[in-house]
Amino acid sequence: MLLGLDWLTVASFLGAGVLLNLTPGADVMFASASGMSGGPRVGVAAAFGVALGGLMHSVLAAAGLAVILQANPLAYDVVRYAGAAYLLFLAVKSWRAGPPDEAQGVARLGRAIRRGFVTNALNPKVALFVLAFLPQFTRPEAGPVWAQILLLGGLFSTTGFFITAGYGVLAGVAGQALGRAAGWLDRVAAIVFGALALRLLLD
Structure with missing residues (x-):
């Protein structure tokens, strides 16, 4: 048992989660574009930021705040437009990027973490996905649902x-x-970031 959840439920959840994560989506595209333009460590840092953003959405879902996005189209659109604007900002920055400064490696990793977090945090689709996906594997009789989420x-x-x-x-x-x-890989990353922004706006 894990926090009241039986191991079969947890294993089923992990299996479904791994399959979903293996399917290339916005998170994978963002980390791949970051790695392509900045190197493997930057790709890992971007993935870590994305994971932190996912944790934030889980906290919001546990607190019930994600329901607000689902019920309020205006709040959903505000977050969506903010996320698209941030991705467009990253696209412009990548397009104009000069040669990497290896002396600022730590700063680059920190920047990649921050960008990954903000990009995921400002994606309301992630909030709605978490709200729809995680509760399917909770059991009210196993204890507080918020803790399970x-x-x-x-x-x-x-x-x-x-x-x-x-x-x-x-x-x-x-x-x-x-x-x-x-410097053409920076241009490729810029195109990917721009495409993610358009996807967020048009889907």
């Missing part, structure tokens, strides 16, 4: 981090193999 959200974010980081590392290795002298 936090537990499941933590497990989902953890498995998601390793899978998304794997994509980020692979993209980073590929980017290093291709070379960044011409």
Whole structure:
């Protein structure tokens, strides 16, 4: 038993979560674009930021705040437009990026974590997904549902981090193999960020 949940339920949840995380989506695209333009470590850092954003959505779902986004179209649109605007900002920054400054490696990792977190935190679709997905594996008789949502959200974010980081590392290795002298990988990352913004707005 894990916080009142039987191991079969937890195993079923983990299996479903891994399958969902393996399917390339916005998180994978973001980490891959980050890794491609910044290297494997930046891809991992971006994945870590995305995972932190996922944890935030789990906390909001446990607190019931995600219901507000589901019931209030205006609140949903405000968050969605803010997320799209941030992605467009990242697209412009990547397009204009100059040669990487290796002396600022730690700062670059911190920036990647922050960008991953903000991008995921400002995606209301993630909040609605968490609200729809996690409660399916809770059992009211097993204890407080909010605690179960936090537990499941933590497990989902953890498995998601390793899978998304794997994509980020692979993209980073590929980017290093291709070379960044011409700076064209930054342009590719900018296009990906712009496409994610449009996807957020149009879906």
